[in-house]
Amino acid sequence: MDPARGCLAVRSVSTRDQLYRGPYTDDAPDLIVNCAPGYRISWSSARGVVSALGVLEDNTRKWSGDHLIDPALVPGVLLMNRPFRGDGAALVDLAPTILAALGVPAGPAMEGEPLLS
Secondary structure (H helix, E strand, C coil), X not given: CECCCCECCEEEEEEXXXXXXXXXXXXXXXXXXXXXXXXXXXXXXXXXXXXCCCCCCCCCCCCCCCCCECHHHCCCCCCCCCCXXXXXXXXXXXXXXXXXXXXXXXXXXXXXXXXXX
């Protein structure tokens, strides 16, 4: 909770085992924080530094974009000029779809399925 604004700063936190699978899971962060709109992980936190200013601090730098807001709040858009299966599509389906469009087989460790109809 942000005491200065009276709203939630963090919508949810997940462990890597809840979100990732496969041989590289141990390389993922231990915890994934999904921030509420208007909040993000600090510049110093991304480097593993804990701020002396407290848990929450004002951002004084321009945000140019990041992947820290709760993904449930940011719907994705996929535009293609070919028929595709959109129901149940997920981010992991994007790379196999691009490879299929180029006629390149997906590698054995790749997750997801091609979306082309």
